[in-house]
Structure formats: C-alpha cells, structure tokens
Amino acid sequence: MVRPLPEVSMLSSKQSQRPATPRARNKANPITGNLEEESHRFAREIVRNPKQAEELSEQLIDACREVRGKDFLIVHDPGGWGHARMETCLEWEKGIVNGVAAAIGQMGYSYLVTQYFRSGFGWRDVFEDSREQLSFFSHKAEKMAAWLRFIVAHVENVNVILVGVSQGAAFGNAVMQRLDEGAPVYSIELGFPFVYRSRRKITKRTLAIDDNGEQPDKLVVGSLWDGMGIFAAAPFKWIGHHLRGEKVSLPHCVNTPGHAYDWGNPFIENRIRGFLKRNFTVR
Numbered sequence: 001m002v003r004p005l006p007e008v009s010m011l012s013s014k015q016s017q018r019p020a021t022p023r024a025r026n027k028a029n030p031i032t033g034n035l036e037e038e039s040h041r042f043a044r045e046i047v048r049n050p051k052q053a054e055e056l057s058e059q060l061i062d063a064c065r066e067v068r069g070k071d072f073l074i075v076h077d078p079g080g081w082g083h084a085r086m087e088t089c090l091e092w093e094k095g096i097v098n099g100v101a102a103a104i105g106q107m108g109y110s111y112l113v114t115q116y117f118r119s120g121f122g123w124r125d126v127f128e129d130s131r132e133q134l135s136f137f138s139h140k141a142e143k144m145a146a147w148l149r150f151i152v153a154h155v156e157n158v159n160v161i162l163v164g165v166s167q168g169a170a171f172g173n174a175v176m177q178r179l180d181e182g183a184p185v186y187s188i189e190l191g192f193p194f195v196y197r198s199r200r201k202i203t204k205r206t207l208a209i210d211d212n213g214e215q216p217d218k219l220v221v222g223s224l225w226d227g228m229g230i231f232a233a234a235p236f237k238w239i240g241h242h243l244r245g246e247k248v249s250l251p252h253c254v255n256t257p258g259h260a261y262d263w264g265n266p267f268i269e270n271r272i273r274g275f276l277k278r279n280f281t282v283r
Contacts, residue, residue: 035061035154042150046143060147063114064154071109073151073160074101075116077168077175079191081129082118092262093165096272099263100163100188103273108283116144118171133167136199141174148175148185159280162187165261166219169208170196177201186279188272190261193219207275213267217258 036057043057044050067073076097078084086094097113104111118140119129132140148160162185164172169189173196176187186205202208210220261268 035064038154039064039150042146046146060150063151066114067112067151067155067158069110070112070158072104072111073158074104074111074113075160075162076113077116077118077162077164077172079164079166079168081126082167082171083121083125086115090260092260095263096165096188096190096261096268097163099269100161100272100276103276104161107276107280109280116147118144133170136196137171137174141171142178144171144175145178148179149183152184158184160185164189166191166193166259169193170200173200173202173206176203176206186275188275190268191217191219191259194221205279207272209261209268209271211258212261212265214265215258217256219256219259 039057039060040053043053043060047053047056063073074097076086078089079093086097101111101113118132118137119125129140132138152158152160162172162175164170164187169192172187172189173192176185179185181203186207188207188209190209192200192208192210200208211217263269
C-alpha cells in the first residue's frame with residue numbers, strides 16, 4: 001500500500017483479479033518508453049516538493065506495472081472528502097465498486113481495482129478540499145487527469161473506468177472534462193450533488209445515475225436549504241456516534257433520503273451492466 005500524500009494523486013488498496021475462464025489476449029500490454037525517466041520528469045512537473053515528487057513517481061511506476069497485462073483499470077473515487085479507504089466506505093458504495101469489477105470479469109476481461117485519493121486526512125486537507133469544491137475541483141481534477149493520461153500513454157490497450165459516488169461522482173465528472181474525447185476513460189457517476197449541476201457534462205463515455213429507482217435522491221434534486229440541513233446535521237450525528245464509542249466517518253452521517261445505490265438493486269445493476277455492454281464487447 002502506498003503511503004498517502006496530501007494534495008497528490010495516490011494509489012491505495014490495490015487488488016488484482018483475473019476471471020476464472022477469460023479468453024486469452026492476443027498481445028500482452030507492454031510498458032512503453034523509458035518509464036522511470038518519464039515518471040520522474042512528470043512528477044517534478046506536478047509536485048514541487050522533491051520528496052513528494054519522488055513518491056509520486058514511484059506510484060506511477062507501480063500503477064503502470066500493476067496494470068500491465070490487464071484489460072481494465074477500475075479506479076474508485078471515494079465520496080465525502082475523497083480520502084476514505086475501501087474498508088471504511090459505506091457498504092453500498094463498496095458494493096458498487098465490487099459489482100463493476102465482477103461485471104467486467106464476467107464479460108471475459110481481466111482488471112485491476114484501485115483507489116484514487118484526492119485529499120489527505122487532516123483538517124488542513126479537508127479545508128483545502130472544501131476550497132477546491134468551490135471551483136469544481138479545478139486543480140485536483142487536472143492532477144488526476146494528468147495521472148490518467150500518463151498511465152494510458154505508457155500502458156497499451158488498457159481501458160479505465162472511474163467509479164464515483166456523490167462528491168466522488170462530481171470529481172470524476174470534472175476529471176473527464178479535462179481528458180480528450182478519444183481517451184479510453186469511462187466514468188460511472190452515482191448521486192451527483194445538485195450544487196454542481198450547472199458544471200456537469202455528460203458524454204457517451206459517462207453513465208449518470210441520479211436515483212435508485214425507488215425514491216428521489218435529495219442530494220441530487222434537492223434545494224440549497226435541503227443540502228444545508230443535511231450537512232449541518234451530520235457533525236452532530238458524528239459526535240453522537242463517537243460518544244457511544246462507535247467509530248464512523250463523517251460521510252456516514254450524511255443521511256440523505258434516496259442517496260443509496262445498492263448493487264443488489266436491479267435498477268442500478270442493469271443500468272451499469274448495460275453501459276458496460278454498450279461500450280465493450282462481451283468476450
């Protein structure tokens with residue numbers, strides 16, 4: 001596992017799987033170019049701190065080597081402040097990521113699942129992320145877009161699927177807007193918050209799911225007053241949990257009616273599977 005770097009693209013919670021009976025690839029994915037030299041140069045352009053640039057370079061090298069020979073890189077953008085490790089995410093959010101991976105495997109493809117953290121864990125990181133949200137993640141989205149461009153440029157034949165929920169969905173959309181139209185990157189976005197509605201762009205490479213088929217998602221269709229009430233109550237719920245000795249993250253306390261997208265819900269699963277089959281041939 002790679003040590004988190006504040007304000008720097010990072011990989012974590014990597015798991016590699018290959019379907020039990022996939023059709024063999026005609027050609028393995030080689031890493032192109034002088035990977036180490038180019039990753040060092042790229043990292044120095046993105047990060048000024050020499051130590052963090054070195055660590056980012058190592059992350060890029062690891063990412064390219066891990067995904068080599070795989071058909072897909074599935075990247076989870078956590079909701080909330082963008083730093084929740086998979087084991088601390090809500091069960092249904094984890095279920096969506098696992099469901100997408102399972103669907104790709106069942107289509108006959110190999111894949112690598114990873115997470116991308118847009119921020120660190122301290123209060124300063126939270127403040128910086130809050131400021132970024134006001135500009136629709138302008139700087140952080142460009143960093144991740146550059147990270148993706150590097151991987152796609154250095155690993156042949158790999159497709160990337162971003163999976164984001166709530167704030168993660170908004171961040172993924174901001175990243176997609178900074179990539180070329182022909183980039184092999186696709187985005188599955190669930191529960192896109194209404195506060196970013198005017199900044200959102202949906203393309204043929206984007207799947208937007210704004211409700212669970214059972215009830216409207218207040219975080220998607222709500223008003224500013226709805227959002228203020230939901231987020232204002234969250235810290236008090238968080239304090240209550242901790243007073244009872246229950247360790248939960250703040251995003252777990254943002255209880256929004258309709259803001260749950262379970263993979264076990266046929267409405268959700270069928271839409272995601274349909275999106276994948278429209279874009280990729282079943283082997």
